[in-house]
Amino acid sequence: MDNFIVSARKYRPSTFKTVVGQDAITATLKNALRTGQVAQAFLFCGPRGVGKTTCARIFAKALNCEHPSEDFEPCNECNSCKQFNASASFNVYELDAASNNSVDDIRALVDQVRVSPQGARYKVYIIDEVHMLTTQAFNAFLKTLEEPPAYAKFILATTEKHKILPTILSRCQVYDFKRIKDDDMIRHLQYVATQEGVTADTEALRVVATKADGALRDALSIFDQLVSFTDKNVTYEATINNLNVLDVNQYLDMTDRLFSEDPTAALLKFDEILSKGFDGQHFISGMAAHLRDLLLSRDEVTIPLLEMAESLIPAFREQARKLDRLLLMRALELCNTCDFNYKLSNNKRLSVEICLMQINANYIYKLKQTQAAVRQSRERSI
Ligand SMILES: [Zn+2]
Structure with a gap:
């Protein structure tokens, strides 16, 4: 384990094309490099762990690369790229605003901006978690963002776009990173x-x-x-x-029980799941996801919306085929409501049990109706 490097670091992409799942963004950034129309400030927004800082670093490197590829990828071989990859670049600064959010931190950065780049075209400032800056720090920064020297580029990253002041937002080109498929x-x-x-x-x-x-x-x-x-x-x-993940087979089994004539079967299954240490909300939101997948697997057109292994699809199709569409939709709605209200409930276990009982009662009611209708039509035909 001596040389163990965590995979997230070891396999951190160093070119745009190796960035995972953000093709639209990397294409736009490369296009900006191609046309030379690079904005002064960028705001990268999106959930954590989706590549915002990674893209900011690649973009910073590409901006100063001496021999970018035809496709505007950084070469990773020139002096500038090498310095950057060794974390020794004089022209790229990273500030983690989560731990350096004071007005003094920003003043130090602003002073830096006044000094021209050394042996490169641009000075690039990457400010991570920018929403963590104090209001005072934001204001100190705003001045620089309004009138930056031509060689300064700012890449701000945040998981909480709504916390960014409109005055900052309006000065940035905004990129919305998606969660990775x-x-x-x-x-x-x-x-x-x-x-x-x-x-x-x-x-x-x-x-x-x-x-x-x-x-x-x-x-x-x-x-x-x-x-x-x-x-x-x-x-x-x-x-x-x-x-400690609930296996898909558990959900398939639970669904069979929910849509059966035995009103106790689902409750016993839920008890079994809880006794294995699973959380009730984890179960109910998983159940909702399962019902959604069942609804989507009824139709060839919506199959591509399923994010599951190919090998599992037949089992879903088979289960969905046996179930009434409206009942499924009603069950999905019940699970969703239960999930939504879960945290507020005083008796969480009971709230899940009520949900399960309702789904089952709907099924039995519908079954009885169908049976009565069959009986009636038989009697009529006699
Ligand atoms: Zn280079």
């Missing part, structure tokens, strides 16, 4: 696995991607944890156990 994440994890000589099931990686909820950095650290836990053999079983 499961499929993009899985592809990247697979690449890392191959590089590291790790065997990993696609289904296992899908569980990791779901757990990471769009944040690649989280996915990679979960992956590292699994690799050491499973001794480089990341199976679906081991992943489910290690991450």
